Amino acid sequence: MQKTITLVALLTLTALHANDTQTFRNYEDTERDSVEELYRLNHTNQTLAFVQAQGEKYTPLNHAKLGMWDVLEKLNGLVDDSDPDLDLPQMVHALQTAESIRADGHPDWLILTGLIHDCGKMLFFFGEPQWAIVGDTFPLGCRFSDKIVYPHLFTTNPDMKNPLYQTECGIYERNCGLRNVHMSWGHDEYLYHVVKKYLPEQAAYIIRYHSFYALHQEGEYMHLLDEYDHKMLPWVKLFNQYDLYSKCPVEPNAQHLAPYYQALILQFLPEILAW
Numbered sequence: 314m315q316k317t318i319t320l321v322a323l324l325t326l327t328a329l330h331a332n333d334t335q336t337f338r339n340y341e342d343t344e345r346d347s348v349e350e351l352y353r354l355n356h357t358n359q360t361l362a363f364v365q366a367q368g369e370k371y372t373p374l375n376h377a378k379l380g381m382w383d384v385l386e387k388l389n390g391l392v393d394d395s396d397p398d399l400d401l402p403q404m405v406h407a408l409q410t411a412e413s414i415r416a417d418g419h420p421d422w423l424i425l426t427g428l429i430h431d432c433g434k435m436l437f438f439f440g441e442p443q444w445a446i447v448g449d450t451f452p453l454g455c456r457f458s459d460k461i462v463y464p465h466l467f468t469t470n471p472d473m474k475n476p477l478y479q480t481e482c483g484i485y486e487r488n489c490g491l492r493n494v495h496m497s498w499g500h501d502e503y504l505y506h507v508v509k510k511y512l513p514e515q516a517a518y519i520i521r522y523h524s525f526y527a528l529h530q531e532g533e534y535m536h537l538l539d540e541y542d543h544k545m546l547p548w549v550k551l552f553n554q555y556d557l558y559s560k561c562p563v564e565p566n567a568q569h570l571a572p573y574y575q576a577l578i579l580q581f582l583p584e585i586l587a588w
């Protein structure tokens with residue numbers, strides 16, 4: 314029987330991993346030099362105008378026609394420069410996340426979410442730089458929270474010069490709902506548009522906001538949330554436990570797991586998707 318996810322389960326999981334929080338997302342002591350450079354470029358170039366332009370460019374989904382498994386295989390060659398913890402190929406992270414969700418008896422749609430959540434990194438193959446694909450996401454058009462990773466690197470962002478964007482709500486109304494907020498552009502927002510019409514709303518929401526750590530880990534930007542966001546946020550927090558804590562150097566056997574995951578994909582998604 315599939316497990317019903319309760320707040321108790323979420324709290325238990327959070328408590329279980331409480332001791333590990335120092336181990337992952339340690340930006341001060343990372344051995345990967347690429348991380349700070351990635352965020353320097355990200356925080357300088359992600360402006361409101363940029364994310365609106367990227368949305369117009371990519372949401373028509375006219376860049377490729379590919380199945381989800383093909384995308385996973387393509388991403389296998391990619392290492393995420395923003396990740397201080399991991400320099401394993403993306404397929405390994407996809408399978409580790411999905412397998413850890415599966416091991417805890419969660420529903421099929423959540424296992425699938427684990428498998429595909431980073432497939433928006435497909436943007437890499439359309440020539441986008443990593444600063445426009447990966448890393449933590451944050452709202453544009455309002456004040457940058459100092460809880461966003463490397464907050465001092467925002468000083469070179471042109472949006473800092475626009476007084477309209479320097480207040481808590483900026484261009485938004487209080488409790489307007491995250492769907493009305495322009496988030497920094499990257500793999501979360503892009504994949505959301507690719508899969509939203511096929512997946513349960515919780516899955517689409519997890520995909521769209523899984524890198525919004527200032528919200529789901531730091532509790533910032535709560536004033537922009539509406540009732541719907543409050544209902545959905547526990548799913549993002551639950552998912553994050555698997556996204557972070559399934560990272561380990563032991564690689565799952567992709568060849569052995571492929572038939573199960575290929576069938577799981579087709580349970581929800583068409584054979585060919587528009588990207």
Ligand SMILES: [Fe+2]
Pocket residue numbers: 430431500523524
């Ligand atoms: Fe991600």
Ligand SMILES: [Fe+2]
Pocket residue numbers: 406430431556
């Ligand atoms: Fe991930």
